[in-house]
Amino acid sequence: MPDHGKKYQDVAKTFDRNAFFEPLEAITMVKNNAKAKFDETVELAVRLNLDPRQADQQIRGAVVLPQGTGVTRKVLVFAKGEKAKEAEDAGADFVGAEDMVEKIQGGWFGFDVAVATPDMMGTVGRLGRILGPKGLMPNPKTGTVTLDITRALADIKAGKVEYRLDKAANIHCRIGKVSFDPEKLLENYHTIIDVLIKAKPAVAKGQYMKNITLASTMGPGIKINPIKPLGK
Secondary structure: OOOOOHHHHHHHOOOOOOOEEOHHHHHHHHHHHOOOOOOOEEEEEEEEOOOOOOHHHOOEEEEEOOOOOOOOOOEEEEOOHHHHHHHHHOOOOEEEOHHHHHHHHOOOOOOOEEEEOHHHHHHHHHHHHHHOOOOOOOOHHHOOEOOOHHHHHHHHHHOEEEEEOOOOOEEEEEEEEOOOOHHHHHHHHHHHHHHHHHOOOOOOOOOOEEEEEEEEOOOOOEEEOOOOOOOO
């Protein structure tokens, strides 16, 4: 177990770590327990009853949070010609083609999200081993390989987040900042949970959601009943 600071330990003693709480109650507790001097991110972790090794049990996608994430993300667009101009007009932070590929191969990672037009993927594919492990590789499933650059950028800037089942069958996703109103965090929470419920693979058996936890960046996790993830 990792060592935690005194603030974390003091907060963890204020509630039953094994108890389940209603979503809004958990969100309120996360906000009240945030003791850092910065605006902490509110993070959602969901453990699913799936086998990540099976192709038909993989879950991956993206969703636009209705209340945003509270984070400004720098977007790189791989495009040429008219699409490059469209990306610039739509507010992309960086736009390029082979020049950007070479820059990344040289060790540059000054962006948070990468978007590419389909015709660029042959070139961008050379970055698979570099961007893949960092979760930055453009992918059609998350809407980051597209001809509609304007829409993709608008969604990302508005609060689009990606979700992906990891090797331990967990989904990790931010739902906002502790400075958000509880109701706004609740709306974002419901949006993600609803998407995960709808993404349930047909082959999934038994209790689909095994564990749901909310926490701030520096705070302890607070559990939500996985049998009733949307509340009563």
